[in-house]
Amino acid sequence: MNIKTTPIVLFFLTVVLSFNLNGQTPILSGLNKVVLSNNEEVECSLPLLSGDGQILYFVKTFSENNIGGIKGGQDIWFSHRIDSTTWQTATNLEALNNVYNNMVIGVSSITNTLYLLNTYSSPNRWKYSIAVSTLTEDSSWSEPRELDIKFDADGDFRSFYTLPDEELIFLSAEGKSTLGKEDIYVYYKEGDSWAGPVSLGENINTQGSEIAPFYSPDLKALFYSSNGREGFGDFDIYMVRKTGDQWNDWSEPINLGETVNSNSFDAYLSTYPSGETFFVSNRSGKAATIFRGNLSFLEEEIPEPVDSTEYLTPAPDSLIVQDSLPEYYVVQVLAMPTGRAPKAGFFDNLGDVKIEMSGGRDGLERYYLGRYETLKEAISRKNEVVKMGYYDAFVRAIMKYAEF
Structure with missing residues (x-):
């Protein structure tokens, strides 16, 4: 057609x-709350889909069912898809959880590999590395191993996103060169080693905090959350598109609008080639909740010059x-x-x-x-x-x- x-x-x-972005206005439709538990109202965040789209990984905070209990760290949980909008009751991924903070920060699309926040080795290494675990033939998860990369971060608050092919790692953190509080940086592969951190520049980073980066290669778009711009509330979710070869070449940020953003905290958006999209909001005034929708673009044809x-x-x-x-x-x-x-x-x-x-x-x-x-x-x-x-x-x- x-x-x-x-x-x-x-x-x-x-x-x-x-x-809008290159004649395209992002629209998130079919919004619904993702129900993952029948009897527990706890903080949920960081939703990421498995490569086949059948498993949703996420993080629970302040849950009495976490390894460390309510006062312990964050745990990784997962849920299997029933159909396009419903999910099985979530299960604690006990093999990859301990009493510290645990989270999935990337999912391989080729192998059953998870990229994890590193709290598995010596505590003095946690600040500098992430870890990798693979599902083995006997359906058990391998012991998490450190990825050979050090991150230049000063503050205690950090968020990561690792692309499925492990070619790019995005980091939100406070460092010596941040414009305000947390800025977004990227690390990229050069042969067998990593280069970075490279700041994504002033089109994205502000005097406030930029957190929860997610990069979509098929859209050449970065989604992130910021409280450094005039939005609908606390943290709002924004989108930018890559406009050049340099890592500071981005379009002007576009706020995803009041369908996504509320007068409270909105962050951790992830989207997939099918258009299926997840994000986190505590618009209810209670615990942060995962929402699901379908991301598309209202296209407006641009004439040739x-x-x-x-x-x-x-x-x-x-x-x-x-x-x-x-x-x-x-x-x-x-x-x-x-x-x-x-x-x-x-x-x-x-x-x-x-x-x-x-x-x-x-x-x-x-x-x-x-x-x-x-x-x-x-x-x-x-x-x-x-x-x-x-x-x-x-x-x-x-x-x-x-x-x-």
């Missing part, structure tokens, strides 16, 4: 780009007003990485319905049905589709641009 829009003048395009001074002429006000109107609405039922086909029979429950597909600049192909003139019609159809088992379905507006 090709969604076509007519060109817009450069003046109006500049206004749009100040509010034309060597003409006419494109520098501001558009009439009436033209700009018209540009904000949707042309029609569709119901999206699935997003897949480019080149990967849906499972056979995935759309069978929809019956004899035409499914259209379009590719996006973010490396995803989206599958839609319908073209509805009003939002009310589209929402009604979306509700029908959800009842058929397509729980990630949501309404997408296809924007209309006026001609000049």
Whole structure:
């Protein structure tokens, strides 16, 4: 399916780009609370999916069921997926927990390997290293071993994210070069050794704290949380895209909006090629809770540059007003990485319905049905589709641009 829009003048395009990323506005839809326990209201954080998407790893704090009890450190827990929105009651990953702070900071997509905060060796090493454990053939976890890398961090508060291929490690910490409190840095592989830390620069780091980094290679996007910008509350979640070859080449941060961010603490977002996304919030005013949704992008077609001074002429006000109107609405039922086909029979429950597909600049192909003139019609159809088992379905507006 090709969604076509007519060109817009450069003046109006500049206004749009100040509010989105490369003509794409991030949208998190289908939001729901992830229920992982029937009888325990405790702090949960750091949700990360296994490579096959079937296991959710996360951290519990102040739980009487942790190895060290309520007053002990954080423990790693995990839950197996039942279906797209429900999970089994979580289990303590006892083999990798002790009375100190334990957490998964990365999951290998190729092997059953977990990257861990290191509290397994001598305490004087904890500040300088992370650890790795692999699931063996007898379904037991290997003794965590240190990864050969030292981190330049001064403060007690640190957060990590290790990419699945172990080529990049992002660190949030306070150090000698931080702009304010915690800044975000990156370490990268140079042969068999590590280079870094490299600050991600002033587009990201502020006089406040930047924490909980998560990098999505397919989107070339970094998600993180900050209290150093004017947002909705305490820590808000932001997104930036890589714009160049250097590690300080980033787009302007975009706040993910009030669907994600609340007047309280919001952080630890992780997202995957399917669009499935998790984050943590204590918007309820009680313990921090894991939420799940589907991340997509409202795409606005950007015209190819034309060597003409006419494109520098501001558009009439009436033209700009018209540009904000949707042309029609569709119901999206699935997003897949480019080149990967849906499972056979995935759309069978929809019956004899035409499914259209379009590719996006973010490396995803989206599958839609319908073209509805009003939002009310589209929402009604979306509700029908959800009842058929397509729980990630949501309404997408296809924007209309006026001609000049």
